[in-house]
Amino acid sequence: MTAHTPSPLSLLGLGAMGTALARTWLAAGHPLTVWNRTPTRAYALAAGGAKPADSAAAAVAANTLVVLCLLDDDSVGAALDRVDLTGKDLVNLTTTTPAQARSRAAWAEERGARYLDGGIMAVPPMIGVREAGGYVFYSGSPELFEAHRATLAVPADTTYVGGDAGFAALHDVALLSAMYGMFAGAAHAFALIRREDIDPVVFAPLLADWLAAMSGSVHGTAAQLRSGDYTEGVVSNLAMQVAGTPTFLATAEGQGVSPELLAPYFGLMRRRLDLGRAEEDLTGVVDLLLRQ
Ligand code: FVH
Numbered sequence: 001m002t003a004h005t006p007s008p009l010s011l012l013g014l015g016a017m018g019t020a021l022a023r024t025w026l027a028a029g030h031p032l033t034v035w036n037r038t039p040t041r042a043y044a045l046a047a048g049g050a051k052p053a054d055s056a057a058a059a060v061a062a063n064t065l066v067v068l069c070l071l072d073d074d075s076v077g078a079a080l081d082r083v084d085l086t087g088k089d090l091v092n093l094t095t096t097t098p099a100q101a102r103s104r105a106a107w108a109e110e111r112g113a114r115y116l117d118g119g120i121m122a123v124p125p126m127i128g129v130r131e132a133g134g135y136v137f138y139s140g141s142p143e144l145f146e147a148h149r150a151t152l153a154v155p156a157d158t159t160y161v162g163g164d165a166g167f168a169a170l171h172d173v174a175l176l177s178a179m180y181g182m183f184a185g186a187a188h189a190f191a192l193i194r195r196e197d198i199d200p201v202v203f204a205p206l207l208a209d210w211l212a213a214m215s216g217s218v219h220g221t222a223a224q225l226r227s228g229d230y231t232e233g234v235v236s237n238l239a240m241q242v243a244g245t246p247t248f249l250a251t252a253e254g255q256g257v258s259p260e261l262l263a264p265y266f267g268l269m270r271r272r273l274d275l276g277r278a279e280e281d282l283t284g285v286v287d288l289l290l291r292q
Helices: 016-027 039-047 056-062 073-080 098-110 142-152 167-193 200-215 217-227 238-254 263-274 284-289
Strands: 009-012 032-035 065-068 089-092 114-121 135-140 157-160
Touching (some): 009 056, 016 039, 056 073, 073 098, 114 142, 114 167, 135 167, 200 217
Parallel strands (some): 009 065
8 A cells, every 4th residue: 555545444423523524535535434323324425435334343344444433432332342343443533531532442452453532623514624724633542643644634634642542532622611611701792782782793703803812811821830820921910800800790780691601700710819819810710620
């Protein structure tokens, strides 16, 4: 096989994401064997050149590289628990917890397979569209990653984050958790203007630009976490920010908006201030979240 010959692989799971992945490998000329619990989902891909397998075991037997894109960790067990994995390179793109990824790696290795876990930072329409900016975190066997790097890069860019199989899932969930925090803030902002004569469509670019301008603050947080000095480069200290929180809560009250998304964060800021950390940035909240 030369570097220019698209290598064969098997894909288990043809839901929205699996189907998007399959289309990109087929379009790039990779011989692709597919399996799905509900076989009808393979029909359209078969018309496009994929080889449907009758069972998960047959799909695994067909190729060394086996990619999984199933609903959750239980579905991986349901599909593969009785399948011979000896000598296989398993790449699991199913969303799981870091702990599930680590035990799945041990499970695969006990069965004689190499294991790589993946966390997909994209939605199906972004797959195969470079400019959409989607990518996949990978962690686990570095040898497996290097061996199949070119094939794995076909649907979306790859970012390898280490030999700990749980790290891809951890990066995935960490980024998505931050995203939900941003969605929570945006929901509160839209609620504040909801009953006013303010067009949300005119408001949205203001909100998006502000969030983008503020997003760079994560680099300062990271530098402070690394140095341990949370007063390093502080622009707006904790005391000043806590002093401002009643204004936010009173505005919510005045607009008839529940503070339930904002109040927990303000509570953590107050707790940190009460520990005598007036001159710090907001970074101390990170430590308050860590359970003892
Ligand atoms: N779609 C998205 O936006 C997100 C983007 C980020 C990554 N996620 C994760 O990707 C995994 C697959 O997601 P999906 O979008 O393909 O999900 P579905 O369309 O719901 O397809 C689920 C497939 O899993 C099969 N399946 C479910 N249970 C079992 C089982 N017990 N045994 C074998 N296969 C099972 C299901 O088969 P069927 O229902 O068609 O028979 C689909 O192939 C997922 O981890 C996302 O979190 C997607």
